[in-house]
Amino acid sequence: MCWDESWEDVIELESLLPKAGKTYPIKLDENEEYAEEGKAYILWSPPHSELNGWWDKRPSEILKSYVLEGILSNAVSNYEKREYFFDFQIERYTRLINYFSEIPETKISPLSTVDQGNGSSRIQWQDADDLQKYNLGDYLYLSGIECESHLELILSCIENRWYVHYSATLHYPAHYETLITKYHLKSKEQKLIETLIKKANDITDNSMDSLEDNKIYGAEYW
Structure with a gap:
């Protein structure tokens, strides 16, 4: 860069x-x-x-x-x-x-999990807050924070079936986990993600207005 x-x-x-x-x-x-x-x-x-x-x-x-x-x-x-x-x-x-279209469908869930004291595990998204979403046409971007991890998904919905195409778990200070995939959410997973989508705030983004496809706006620091 x-x-x-x-x-x-x-x-x-x-x-x-x-x-x-x-x-x-x-x-x-x-x-x-x-x-x-x-x-x-x-x-x-x-x-x-x-x-x-x-x-x-x-x-x-x-x-x-x-x-x-x-x-x-x-x-x-x-x-x-x-x-x-x-x-x-x-x-x-x-x-x-x-x-996304180059990736074959998989049965392995990309949703990160957290080990519990009793030997079980839970989906990390389960306790996510600061939820935000943005509609990308055929796709939906969802982000949230759980403890010190930032979580991201890019999903699509086809005939009421939700698919994950991108999943990122940005741990701090541990390493990143980023996957490009095609995974059909199981019933319990879908119910969880649908609940989070309903709770998420819409991100306001005007950066594409009057901007040609071959151009981008420059960076703005927080």
Whole structure:
């Protein structure tokens, strides 16, 4: 990300989006210390969303986020600062919502769970608050907070059946867990998510108004 350009009022998307066939130096932080050399998939989002998250003013930028597919190499670690450096050669990039159609359906739930003292577990979303939602046409974005974890889902509803396409559990200070999937919610899971959707506040997002598809607004710090 070129942050000098990222503070402009309006930016050409292509000027910031990494190019297929090129290699870029990247730095990962302590939340991503599990990264290894080899095949990798990295979520790229516009600068405002990268800085503040989709839930801050601009969930519509999900529509202008991409999955970068490529190879990580030349790993260097700075253990004192918990920083990890790689070269990332990009093989291709795909718009996130288009990538959903490439994923086969799975029976493995992406919803994160928390272990209980009696040996059982509960779905982490069960106790989420600060719930927010945003309609993305065929998809719905849902976010919430449980303890020190930020939770995100991108869902679709087909004939009253809810599917999860994206699930992120952003633990603090532990590592991130992000999945692109296609999972049909089981009955109890669907009832829970439907309850949360009803409770969630709508996010007001005017960032797409009068803005061409190939452009984005620059970052705003909180």
